[in-house]
Amino acid sequence: MLPDITLSPLPGGDVVRRFIVENRPVRGHFVRMDAAWRALREHRDYPAPVRELLGQAVSASVLLAATLKFRGTLTLQLQGSGAARLLVSQCTHDFSVRALVRVDEDRLAEPPAGAGTTPILTPAMFRRLVGEDGRLIVTVEAAEREVRYQGIVPLAGSSFDECLEGYFASSEQLPTRVRLAADETHAAGLLIQQLPGSRSSLEDAEAQSAWRDAQHGIRSVGLGELLGSPLERMLLRNFGQRDLRLFAGSPVRFECRCDPDRVASLLRALGADEVREELAEQGTVTVTCDFCNRTYRFDAVDVEELFAPGSTPGTSGTSGPAPGAPHSVH
Numbered sequence: 001m002l003p004d005i006t007l008s009p010l011p012g013g014d015v016v017r018r019f020i021v022e023n024r025p026v027r028g029h030f031v032r033m034d035a036a037w038r039a040l041r042e043h044r045d046y047p048a049p050v051r052e053l054l055g056q057a058v059s060a061s062v063l064l065a066a067t068l069k070f071r072g073t074l075t076l077q078l079q080g081s082g083a084a085r086l087l088v089s090q091c092t093h094d095f096s097v098r099a100l101v102r103v104d105e106d107r108l109a110e111p112p113a114g115a116g117t118t119p120i121l122t123p124a125m126f127r128r129l130v131g132e133d134g135r136l137i138v139t140v141e142a143a144e145r146e147v148r149y150q151g152i153v154p155l156a157g158s159s160f161d162e163c164l165e166g167y168f169a170s171s172e173q174l175p176t177r178v179r180l181a182a183d184e185t186h187a188a189g190l191l192i193q194q195l196p197g198s199r200s201s202l203e204d205a206e207a208q209s210a211w212r213d214a215q216h217g218i219r220s221v222g223l224g225e226l227l228g229s230p231l232e233r234m235l236l237r238n239f240g241q242r243d244l245r246l247f248a249g250s251p252v253r254f255e256c257r258c259d260p261d262r263v264a265s266l267l268r269a270l271g272a273d274e275v276r277e278e279l280a281e282q283g284t285v286t287v288t289c290d291f292c293n294r295t296y297r298f299d300a301v302d303v304e305e306l307f308a309p310g311s312t313p314g315t316s317g318t319s320g321p322a323p324g325a326p327h328s329v330h
């Protein structure tokens with residue numbers, strides 16, 4: 001159990017929290033997950049560097065969700081020609097997360113040595129995973145599932161930190177610095193941003209000074225500290241030259257939102273011929289959710305109901321990332 005619990009009244013190991021530099025236009029967000037991080041990949045055994053990339057992506061999606069005002073789901077996707085050909089991480093406005101990576105194990109080869117908090121996701125490994133021409137895609141869907149916003153940036157740089165900074169620079173035009181980390185037991189992220197709004201040159205000079213201090217602070221945060229140190233202690237050690245205000249956090253949890261209606265929509269989208277063929281071959285049609293491993297079975301009666309004239313097509317079938325729909329039909 002993390003020592004945070006004795007220091008922070010709210011909540012324990014799975015939490016996202018906001019802080020500000022008092023009287024200066026600098027803010028920060030921090031996320032750390034333990035039980036949620038383990039639950040999220042309970043059904044999958046990823047190679048260590050892939051797991052680390054996934055943990056960074058999940059932390060990034062929580063930080064993005066924390067900085068944006070929306071109600072619905074934020075989807076972060078990495079698409080590229082590397083060994084991790086598709087990575088999807090979703091976070092809702094109330095911080096329920098789910099995520100997966102599709103890995104080409106052959107192309108990953110032997111992971112480099114490293115364990116615990118050792119950064120095994122080296123720049124070279126990062127490139128091997130995301131490829132040379134990858135893209136970072138952030139989509140925000142409002143609760144009624146209309147796509148409200150999408151931002152795409154090239155996966156530039158030698159780390160996920162740099163990619164995410166590039167995303168903020170191009171999509172929000174807010175100077176942003178990020179540290180992301182993950183190991184077997186924890187995933188964590190820290191983000192600082194300089195906000196606009198100086199009204200005078202004196203204010204501007206003070207704002208710049210506070211921003212320089214904050215950047216120095218985030219650079220000095222160690223990965224082990226990010227993953228395991230109580231937040232207050234980490235902030236004090238690295239940002240202690242400024243007065244900070246730390247706000248109460250929100251819990252982060254793993255939760256999959258797959259349901260029978262959504263799966264039915266998926267099967268309708270596949271088409272009657274293909275589904276009936278599967279039924280003839282297997283006796284039942286089984287769909288497994290790749291996020292949570294829950295299985296949905298459809299027998300002959302269910303399948304006929306799916307395609308009966310007048311059956312209501314599901315309205316929720318468009319949710320989730322379109323490319324590489326995260327279900328396996330078999």
Ligand SMILES: [Zn+2]
Nearest residue numbers: 256258289292
């Ligand atoms: Zn699911």
